[in-house]
Amino acid sequence: MAEKVLVKGNEALAEAAILSGCRHYFGYPITPQTEIAAYMAKRMPKVGGVFLQAESEVAAANMVFGAAGAGARALTSSSSPGISLKAEALSYIAGCDLPCVVVNIVRAGPGLGGIQPAQSDYFQATKGHGHGDYQMIVLAPSSVQEIIHLTADAFDLADLYRMPVMIIGDGMLGQMMEPVEFDLGERRKLPEKTWATTGTEKKRPHNVINSLIMNPDDLEACVRERYERYELIKEKEAMAEEYMMDDADFMITAYGTTARIAKNAIAELREKGIKVGLVRPITLWPFPEKVYQKYQDKVSAILSVEMSMGQMVDDVKLAVSGKVPVHFFGRTGGNVPYPAEIVEAMEKIAGGDK
Amino acid sequence: MQQVFKRPDALCDVNLHYCPGCTHGIVHRLVAEVLDELGIEGKAIGVAPVGCSVFAYDYWNCDMQQAAHGRAPAVATGIKRVRPDNVVFTYQGDGDLASIGTAETVHAAMRGENITIIFINNAIYGMTGGQMAPTTLPGQVTQTSPYGRDPKTQGYPIRMSEMLSKTDGAAYIERVSVDSVKNINSAKKAIKKAFQTQLDGKGFSMVEVLSTCPTNWGKSPKEALEWLRENMMPYYPLGVYTDKTAENKAE
Amino acid sequence: MAKVVFREERCKGCYLCMDVCPKKIIVVAEDRMNAKGFRPVEVLKMDECLGCAMCATMCPDCVIEVFK
Known part of the structure; x- marks a missing residue:
């Protein structure tokens, strides 16, 4: 077992990328993800990499587009307004079937918005970054340890399916320090990159x-x-955490930072005798629809809690196709919901049902 | 009898899509000849732009990547940083390099990125049907400057070679033309030197090639060459704008 | 002794080769068109060819091969 160390989310992500074989990072400073760039600037030269x-x-x-084409595990990171600018390259990367990892440490928007935590880029991440018919795999960690595992997964998934993968977090997750192990576990076998621009050496067609x-x-x-590949990904790669769902009468659904707060709310709600569980999507795309469908006849209502005006809630509704009422509670503009607010929202729903 | 002129190996044996008399084809051939003569086709990686020369990825036998509009220097940077031992070049038009991609171009030069850029300046947007380019001359009529480019409202033409020659990172910058056999031969020498600059690890190199667009200029191929000589050359003088290859050698 | 060979099907009829030929021996082939619909060029007085390759240098479509 690897040694436990105390690290910040952003730095854990950067180190996990290096451990995953990423040696090429291209970035631009923007709050609240600059620690990733700063860490890479320090570490990359020490491991023979490029910052x-x-x-x-x-x-x-x-640059990531070029590096990915040349066969490297390339990474860039930014925050919301920066991701809007990266959208062009993401479309090309998807259109060229290249692997890469892009991190969005989301801040409040629209426009320059604010620098506080937000989840208002859900639509952008899952439905609309660049132009054209394409998808990215979107991974949403909820703890620093999970950041490490999902970063390693992100590079593997990108290489396996030859597509961009986004890791989505927020300033809270990026700044939070937790004790973690840098153990990436067993990794998948990946295909050779025979398509990369390596120079033909005049031994193969260009x-x-x-x-x-x-x-x-x-x-x-x-x-x-x-899109056939995307179907395969939906089938095989959708991930969600199910928390206290065995006996749940109600479901709260939330991802990332919000899911952590929801867990506190659930403890309080259960003390009050309301049996609530949590479904936490780990992949925002593919959306873990089957997990919701498993519970659509068992729970009497679902409450989607987000740091936005309601974005993931649409996917939840699509997943359960009207079989169960889906409610929404959100804070936005950089405000993080309090557990008490979630409790109150859930109590209203539970009371209404009684 | 011996063959004294043949199609270079590095140029794919395909029909070029360019209009009759368009000088893109000449520059494509010169690049291929240089790749052959330096023996670097096997380690070259080219980046194609958006514009008339977008299909360049089908024209050279080396590995190729197609970039978003104006981003070729950034894409080339990504490739070169992964594969520093390969020879990485971009081929870009004036809209691509000097308008939408100005930032990428200037900063690749500032970084002294060890790549080679072949820059085609024909004073117009060709692919989209003849609109005003950043390099369109004052008074020049295009689809989007129908009364002639008026610098007061439409700005002045950009002289990229002059501008980039002021950057510390640029090792070699020359402006050439392909309007005559003599100038074509000089252009080839410049392109060869630009690639050699990269091979020697000297940093950023760019060759700006004054080129024609008979179709969108509304001229015959021959008239287009004359128009280039009479109008473009005075505004865009030929010559070497930066050559630090010798001074770098001394270091 | 020199000669030029035109890959006719690639010729786009820009005729830049005709202008640069010092002997002015390249002419339009008036009796035929290629598959692209252009009248290609030809040399009728090949014995006057110098093998200077100026035509090939100027050709944007790599139509011309030169032998000497």
């Missing part, structure tokens, strides 16, 4: 990394192939 502070988020993401397909039928075939 490059780009001229812009746009450039950083396009590799071309490209998303431009002028023939509509060819482009459609390419996009359809990608």
Whole structure:
């Protein structure tokens, strides 16, 4: 067993990336994720890697695009306004079927918004970053230890399915210190990157990394192939934590930081005799629909708690297709919900049902 | 009889999609000849832009990556930082390099990124059908400057070679033209030197090539070459703008 | 003795080669079109060819091979 050390979420993520074989980080400073860049700036030269502070988020993401094409495990990180700028490259990376990992330590928006924790980029992460028909796998850790595991998973998933993977957190998770082990566990077997731009050495036909397909039928075939892969991912990679759901009459659903607070609320609610459990999506895309469907006939209501005006709640509703009422409670603008607020929201729902 | 001129190996044996008389084809061939002569086709990785030369990834036999509009220098940076022993180059037009990708271009030069850029300046957006480019000359009529480019409202043409020559990181910058056999031969020498600059690890190199767009200029291929000589050359003088390759050698 | 060989099907009829030929022996082939619909070029007086390769240097489409 590896030794336990006390680290910040952002730094844990950076170190886990290095342990996962990432040697190329391209970034741009933005609060509240700058610790990742700062850590990489210090560590990369020590492990023979590259840290490059780009001229812009746009450039950083396009450097990742190039590095990924050249076969490297490349990483960039940012926070909400920066992710908007990276959207262009993410679309190209997806369109070229390249693997990469991008971190969004979400801050409140829209516009410059604020720097406090938020989950208001759920739609952006799961449905709309760049242009075109494509998806990213989106991983939402809830603890510093989980950041480490999911960072390693992110690189593996990216390489396995040849697509961008996003790790989504918030300033609270990024700044939080917890005792962790840097043990990545057993990793998957991954295919060789025969498609990478390595130079032909005049021994093979040239590799071309490209998303431009002028023939509509060819482009459609390419996009359809990608969506077949997405179906496979939905089947195999959806992950969620089920917490105290065995005897639950009600479900709270929340991810990341909010799920931690929801657990406190659940303890309080159970003391009051209301049997509430938690479903915490770990993959926001693919959304763990089956877990919700498992409980749709068992619970009498679902409460989605988010640090937004209600974004994931739409996916919850789609998952249960009207079989159970889905409610929403959220704080936004950088405000983190108090357990008491969640308790109150749940009590209203439970009371209404009685 | 011996063959004294043939298609270079590094140029794929395919039809180029360019309009009749477009000088892109000449520059493509020059790059391929240089890749052949330096024996670097096998370790070259090219980056294609957005614009008329977007299909460049199908034209060179080396590994290729297609970049988003203007981002080729950033993409090339990513590749070069992963594979410093490979030869990484971009091929970009004026809209790509000098408008939407100005930041990427300037900062790649500032970093002294050890890559080579082939920059095609034909004073117009070709692919989209002839709009005003950052390099469109004052008074030049295009689809989006129908009364002629008026610097008072539409700004001045950008001289990239002059601008980048002021950056500390640029090792070699030359402006050439492909309007005549003599200038084509000089252009090839410049391209070769730019690649050699990278091979020697000297840093950022760029060759700006004055080029024609007969279709969107509304001229015959021959008239286009004349227009280039009479109008572009006075505004964009040919010559070496930076050459630190010798001074770096002394270090 | 020198000669040029045109890969006719690649010719786009820009005729830049005709202008740079010092002997002005490259002419438009008036009797045929290629599959692209262009009238390609040809040399009727090949014995006058110098093998200077100026035509090939100027050709944007790599149509011309030169032998000397």
